[in-house]
Amino acid sequence: MLAIRMQRNGRTHLPMYRIIVQESQRHPLSGRVVAEVGNYNPTTKTLVMDKEAVEKYLKNGAKPSSRVALILKKNGIKLPKWYKEEPKKSKKAKHADKLRKNQPKEEAPAAEEAPTQETPAETPAEETPAAE
Numbered sequence: 123m124l125a126i127r128m129q130r131n132g133r134t135h136l137p138m139y140r141i142i143v144q145e146s147q148r149h150p151l152s153g154r155v156v157a158e159v160g161n162y163n164p165t166t167k168t169l170v171m172d173k174e175a176v177e178k179y180l181k182n183g184a185k186p187s188s189r190v191a192l193i194l195k196k197n198g199i200k201l202p203k204w205y206k207e208e209p210k211k212s213k214k215a216k217h218a219d220k221l222r223k224n225q226p227k228e229e230a231p232a233a234e235e236a237p238t239q240e241t242p243a244e245t246p247a248e249e250t251p252a253a254e
Contacts, residue, residue, distance in 0.1 A: 124184035
C-alpha cells in the first residue's frame with residue numbers, strides 16, 4: 123500500500139519537506155521513494171505540488187498522512203471518499219481535582235465579618251475622649 127507523506131530535509135532550525143509517495147511500511151528516510159510530488163517550506167508557507175500526480179496516486183489508493191491531507195484540502199484537491207480524518211486529540215488533566223480552578227472557593231463572608239465587627243467598636247470609643 124502506498125502512502126503520501128512528508129520527508130524532512132533542510133538544516134537545523136530551518137526545515138524543508140518533500141511530499142513523497144512511498145510504501146507505507148517504509149520509514150520516510152529509508153531512501154526508497156516511488157515518486158516526489160511536491161515541496162513544502164513551513165517557514166515561508168510556500169508549496170510546490172504536481173496536482174495531477176497527487177490525484178493520480180489518490181485514485182490508485184495511496185493514503186495521505188494527516189498533515190498532507192490538510193495541505194491537500196487547503197489547495198483544493200479532493201480527498202477520496204474512503205479517507206477518514208483522524209479525530210482531534212483532546213487534552214485532559216491527569217489530576218483535575220487538584221487544579222486550583224477546581225478547588226472550592228474559600229468563604230469570603232467569614233473574612234468580611236471580622237473587620238466589620240472590630241472597626242465600629244473601636245472608632246466611637248477613641249473619638250469621644252479626644253473631642254473633650
